[in-house]
Amino acid sequence: MAKSIDVSDLDIYYGDFLAVQGVTIPIAARSVTAFIGPSGCGKSTFLRSLNRMHEVIRGARVEGKVLIDGEDLYGADMDPVNVRRMVGMVFQRPNPFPTMSIYDNVLAGQKLNSKRMKKAESDDIVERSLRSAGLWGEVKDRLDRPGSGLSGGQQQRLCIARAISVEPEVLLMDEPCSALDPISTSVIEDLIHELKAQYTIVIVTHNMQQAARVSDETAFFNLSGVGKPGQLIEVGRTQAIFSNPTEPATEAYIQGRFG
Amino acid sequence: MSTQTKKTSIAAPGDIGRALRARQLPLLGPRIVLTLAVFAGFGVWLATDSVFRGAITAWLVCFAIPAWSVFIEGSRKATDRLVTLLVASTFALAMVPLVSILYTVLNRGLSVLGIDFLTFSMRNVVGEGGGVYHAMVGTLLITTAATIISVPIGLFAAIYLVEYAEDSRLSRWVRFLVDVMTGIPSIVAGLFAYALFVLFFGEGVRLGVGGSVALSVLMIPIVVRSSEEMLKLVPNELREAAYALGVPKWRTITKVVLPTALAGIVTGVTLSIARVIGETAPLLIIAGATDSVNFNLFGGRMATLPVFAYASQRNPGVPPEFSIDRAWGSALVLLLLVMLLNFVARLVAYFFSPKGDR
Numbered sequence: 001m002a003k004s005i006d007v008s009d010l011d012i013y014y015g016d017f018l019a020v021q022g023v024t025i026p027i028a029a030r031s032v033t034a035f036i037g038p039s040g041c042g043k044s045t046f047l048r049s050l051n052r053m054h055e056v057i058r059g060a061r062v063e064g065k066v067l068i069d070g071e072d073l074y075g076a077d078m079d080p081v082n083v084r085r086m087v088g089m090v091f092q093r094p095n096p097f098p099t100m101s102i103y104d105n106v107l108a109g110q111k112l113n114s115k116r117m118k119k120a121e122s123d124d125i126v127e128r129s130l131r132s133a134g135l136w137g138e139v140k141d142r143l144d145r146p147g148s149g150l151s152g153g154q155q156q157r158l159c160i161a162r163a164i165s166v167e168p169e170v171l172l173m174d175e176p177c178s179a180l181d182p183i184s185t186s187v188i189e190d191l192i193h194e195l196k197a198q199y200t201i202v203i204v205t206h207n208m209q210q211a212a213r214v215s216d217e218t219a220f221f222n223l224s225g226v227g228k229p230g231q232l233i234e235v236g237r238t239q240a241i242f243s244n245p246t247e248p249a250t251e252a253y254i255q256g257r258f259g
Numbered sequence: 260m261s262t263q264t265k266k267t268s269i270a271a272p273g274d275i276g277r278a279l280r281a282r283q284l285p286l287l288g289p290r291i292v293l294t295l296a297v298f299a300g301f302g303v304w305l306a307t308d309s310v311f312r313g314a315i316t317a318w319l320v321c322f323a324i325p326a327w328s329v330f331i332e333g334s335r336k337a338t339d340r341l342v343t344l345l346v347a348s349t350f351a352l353a354m355v356p357l358v359s360i361l362y363t364v365l366n367r368g369l370s371v372l373g374i375d376f377l378t379f380s381m382r383n384v385v386g387e388g389g390g391v392y393h394a395m396v397g398t399l400l401i402t403t404a405a406t407i408i409s410v411p412i413g414l415f416a417a418i419y420l421v422e423y424a425e426d427s428r429l430s431r432w433v434r435f436l437v438d439v440m441t442g443i444p445s446i447v448a449g450l451f452a453y454a455l456f457v458l459f460f461g462e463g464v465r466l467g468v469g470g471s472v473a474l475s476v477l478m479i480p481i482v483v484r485s486s487e488e489m490l491k492l493v494p495n496e497l498r499e500a501a502y503a504l505g506v507p508k509w510r511t512i513t514k515v516v517l518p519t520a521l522a523g524i525v526t527g528v529t530l531s532i533a534r535v536i537g538e539t540a541p542l543l544i545i546a547g548a549t550d551s552v553n554f555n556l557f558g559g560r561m562a563t564l565p566v567f568a569y570a571s572q573r574n575p576g577v578p579p580e581f582s583i584d585r586a587w588g589s590a591l592v593l594l595l596l597v598m599l600l601n602f603v604a605r606l607v608a609y610f611f612s613p614k615g616d617r
Contacts, residue, residue, distance in 0.1 A: 056502055058425050085505030095496040099518040109504040112514050159500070166504060 153184025449541025
């Protein structure tokens with residue numbers, strides 16, 4: 001379980017518009033990597049290119065290499081559906097399926113793919129996933145209730161449980177706490193710490209304290225001007241980035257002196 | 260403690276209460292005027308023996324409310340009351356034909372409605388008696404077949420437009436043609452079905468299934484349009500959530516998008532059925548009319564409720580009153596069918612709408 005990711009010289013386009021340019025970054029297995037940077041600098045776009053969700057948008061394409069344990073995700077014979085089974089994703093806004101119960105939401109990855117399972121086996125997956133997501137205690141008595149009836153923080157943890165129930169190698173999180181209150185946020189941050197033991201986690205966040213708290217590595221993205229492509233400015237150990245960044249732009253952003 | 264004028268824009272501390280309060284009509288004032296209007300209307304009705312004049316009188320009296328309000332409350336609230344009055348009057352105006360139709364159909368149709376009326380056909384009936392069983396069977400069969408033809412075509416077209424087309428040239432053409440189809444007069448749809456079946460069966464063909472084809476020409480655009488709107492309402496986040504779990508696109512559509520939009524799609528389909536179930540002209544051409552029960556969509560003429568009502572009214576025979584009564588009775592049965600259909604659609608929408616929304 002858990003794979004490392006190697007991105008080399010990746011350009012990401014929306015149609016003719018170059019959104020992110022020349023990103024080269026190694027992401028170690030079983031670590032948390034945080035992407036920080038101003039809005040519109042391409043953090044989320046880059047994150048979505050790591051499980052080929054980027055190309056769901058019409059006209060979107062990438063150039064360059066994304067290697068997961070040496071395999072190129074964008075190779076000609078790669079099936080994006082299989083890639084996404086290996087690289088899971090949690091979105092900014094909690095998006096449980098409104099037609100499904102909590103139980104079915106956790107098993108959505110299996111149910112939507114019509115995988116046959118014994119009752120005991122699926123019960124087991126549901127309990128294990130909900131326990132990992134720290135939600136079991138709160139919902140174990142109402143698994144047949146609709147998932148959309150939960151609070152925002154619970155819904156987001158339900159989405160995390162749904163993402164890890166298919167046992168991906170890598171978990172991508174796109175600002176998973178931006179719609180949540182501080183208490184739910186800290187629950188999810190604790191959860192990230194626990195999940196790190198099994199998964200490679202990449203998280204996009206606007207909250208620099210959060211990046212400092214949860215991540216091992218931090219990558220700073222920036223764009224030189226409106227209409228210009230976003231670029232990776234600096235990547236390194238989180239402690240180093242926050243205490244002693246090499247690039248002046250990183251320092252300015254982290255200290256809030258950003259223009 | 261400065262200005263004593265009414266227009267204190269910057270009030271001193273003592274004046275704040277006066278600046279915030281406003282004079283109002285007495286709470287019961289508008290209701291009293293409304294009551295007066297109703298009485299005045301009745302008075303004029305009784306005096307002149309004209310409902311129309313009574314209604315106009317009552318309506319004019321109602322304008323006393325905004326007029327009164329101008330003096331007491333000022334122009335903003337008076338405008339509010341005037342517009343409220345206008346909206347309420349147009350609503351009442353729109354209700355007039357609806358209530359009138361319901362009243363007339365119930366009034367004239369209830370007298371013949373009964374078990375016999377629903378279980379007898381018109382075979383060998385002259386004068387009194389008989390029923391609409393054959394027409395009911397025909398209407399239900401033809402409409403069901405039309406639904407079976409239209410829903411797959413319409414729904415698949417909508418799925419193509421929303422999920423796959425992505426604003427291609429073909430999709431723009433499909434949308435344009437669907438819009439054109441919405442405007443096809445029903446008689447043209449009937450002639451189309453007739454012309455189509457003449458190709459296979461020769462001149463003078465009358466078939467129930469031909470009626471279904473004609474009705475589905477009218478139904479398909481409605482189903483496409485309503486399903487398209489419903490599919491567009493499904494949040495993109497749900498599709499992305501499914502993709503991110505490694506679910507292929509077709510499973511995402513069948514298991515996430517369609518169930519989420521199901522309630523709306525069913526409502527749209529029901530409305531389209533309600534729209535075509537009362538069509539007369541196309542059925543007159545291609546399905547024809549008969550006095551006997553016919554369960555076979557592919558075997559000859561088939562009676563339907565609207566055509567039966569039309570024929571009973573048009574050729575009542577001697578004496579005419581029994582036939583006229585049957586026409587009203589069949590109109591009532593048709594109305595009840597549509598209402599039943601709407602009720603079922605409500606139930607379906609209620610039970611299939613996404614959980615948690617109830």
